[in-house]
Amino acid sequence: MFTVRRGGLLARQRLYRLFRKLNMGSALPPVRLHDLRHRTATLALAAGVELKVVRAMLGHASIVLTANTYSSVLPGVAREADLVECSFAADSPNRxxxxxxxxxxxxxxxxxxxxxxxxxxxxxxxxxxxxxxxxxxxxxxxxxxxxxxxxxxxxxxxxxxxx
Missing domain, CATH: 3.30.160 (Double Stranded RNA Binding Domain)
Structure with missing residues (x-):
């Protein structure tokens, strides 16, 4: 999440334009902002940041989408998203x-x-x-x-x- 100096959120399209301008002006190979977002999310999950925090950071509509995106890279992510593990059975009330x-x-x-x-x-x-x-x-x-x-x-x- 990026902010402007006054504290408000930086519009996504403006951020992409600024990033593209910086990237084109450097001698570095081309890098997509999209790739950096997902690398950051992967590192955050690997460091133990909660899945719901990463979901909000990426702007995903559902925690399931975030879990599905990262479960192949980090298998523990899928388990974190599904506490019931698709087992809809309980041995006592209120569990x-x-x-x-x-x-x-x-x-x-x-x-x-x-x-x-x-x-x-x-x-x-x-x-x-x-x-x-x-x-x-x-x-x-x-x-x-x-x-x-x-x-x-x-x-x-x-x-x-x-x-």
Missing amino acids: LWVTDITEHPTREGKVYCAVVLDVCSRRVVGWAIDSSPTAALVTNALGMAIDNREPSPGTVIYSDHGV
């Missing part, structure tokens, strides 16, 4: 919750429903409905689940992030 958002058309427009499901009991432990798919919708559903179940630390909450 694994799964979430999803669904869109429902109505006569008055669309409504969105966010649901939190306990994998062991297969019960809906939290839900929320709203006219837009915002973070507040998901937070309300998760808040209801926490209030209803009072989970202990270590509960895994799985979401496919729209994938």
Whole structure:
């Protein structure tokens, strides 16, 4: 992430133009800014920076995209992104919750429903409905689940992030 002197973010296209100008004016072989971003991300992951931080740094829409991009280079990255390892089974309640958002058309427009499901009991432990798919919708559903179940630390909450 690059900033201007006043602290605001440097526009991506401007950054590319500046980089290309510096690169063309040097006697160095051509280097793409894209390659440098990914080398930096690989080094950050190898140094132990959290996957979600690298995802934000790269501007990826999903942590799964970041994990898929770097899992061939760093096998531990895929494991970090998938805490449930595609095993949707739990031996006791409040160990694994799964979430999803669904869109429902109505006569008055669309409504969105966010649901939190306990994998062991297969019960809906939290839900929320709203006219837009915002973070507040998901937070309300998760808040209801926490209030209803009072989970202990270590509960895994799985979401496919729209994938």
